Amino acid sequence: NSYPNDLTVFNNELYFEADDGTNGDELWKYDGVNAPSMVADIRAGSSSSFANDLTVFNNELYFRATDGTNGIELWKYDGTNAPSMVADINPGSGSSLLEYLTVFNNELYFKANDGTNGYELWKYDGTNAPSMVADMNSGSGSSNPSDLTVFNNELYFQASDGTNGYELWKYDDGVNAPSMVADINSGSSNSYPNDLTVFNNELYFE
Numbered sequence: 001n002s003y004p005n006d007l008t009v010f011n012n013e014l015y016f017e018a019d020d021g022t023n024g025d026e027l028w029k030y031d032g033v034n035a036p037s038m039v040a041d042i043r044a045g046s047s048s049s050f051a052n053d054l055t056v057f058n059n060e061l062y063f064r065a066t067d068g069t070n071g072i073e074l075w076k077y078d079g080t081n082a083p084s085m086v087a088d089i090n091p092g093s094g095s096s097l098l099e100y101l102t103v104f105n106n107e108l109y110f111k112a113n114d115g116t117n118g119y120e121l122w123k124y125d126g127t128n129a130p131s132m133v134a135d136m137n138s139g140s141g142s143s144n145p146s147d148l149t150v151f152n153n154e155l156y157f158q159a160s161d162g163t164n165g166y167e168l169w170k171y172d173d174g175v176n177a178p179s180m181v182a183d184i185n186s187g188s189s190n191s192y193p194n195d196l197t198v199f200n201n202e203l204y205f206e
Contacts, residue, residue, distance in 0.1 A: 004028070008054035009062045011079045015039070017052045024048030027083065040083050042075070043068045051075070051083075053102035057108045058126040064098050071095030074110070075131065082139070087130050089122070090115040097143065098122070102148035104155045105173045111132070111145045118142030119155070121171065121178060133171065134178050137162040145169070149196035151203045156181070158193050166171070200205035 003025070004018040014030045030036040040067050042049035050072065051065040061077045070088050072095040078084040082132035088089055089096035089112050097119075100206040112122040117135050118182045119142035124130040136143035142165070143159040159169040164183050168191070171178040184191035193205040
């Protein structure tokens with residue numbers, strides 16, 4: 001099996017992660033006419049770069065991957081030049097293990113771990129280095145933001161501040177700090193809101 005996944009349209013071509021049985025899991029593309037082809041062997045040889053969580057931002061394709069040296073970090077591909085790592089958020093061989101790449105207010109938001117503050121909400125403006133939005137579970141604890149979803153010009157997600165359990169949170173893009181929408185399962189218990197989906201101008205979740 002090649003296990004193609006994360007199918008994403010970019011520059012009128014279909015991009016995805018797949019394994020050809022020789023080069024491991026890498027970034028591939030298909031133009032609808034010619035046979036699918038591997039974009040690059042980011043992690044050379046039979047090892048996998050695990051290029052996934054594909055998201056189009058600023059006319060480039062962003063994704064998470066590892067070259068075998070820097071751990072799983074943020075990468076991009078402009079459709080012409082070789083894919084390149086945007087930043088080594090967790091320096092050296094450590095992995096930031098970013099995920100949930102989501103475009104909001106012309107910036108790219110995601111969950112990441114810099115090796116110091118745990119898994120928190122990060123953003124990238126396409127020019128400056130990626131930065132942590134807030135240390136919602138302060139110190140080395142992780143707020144673990146997930147299911148990032150844009151609704152009513154705000155960014156909603158599941159997270160925990162270390163006190164109220166995993167609840168529904170939102171962020172208004174730079175004006176106020178991220179805040180908990182409601183303590184659905186009151187106290188330190190978790191409500192675990194997930195599968196966030198916008199429908200009829202309302203936000204639904206499980």
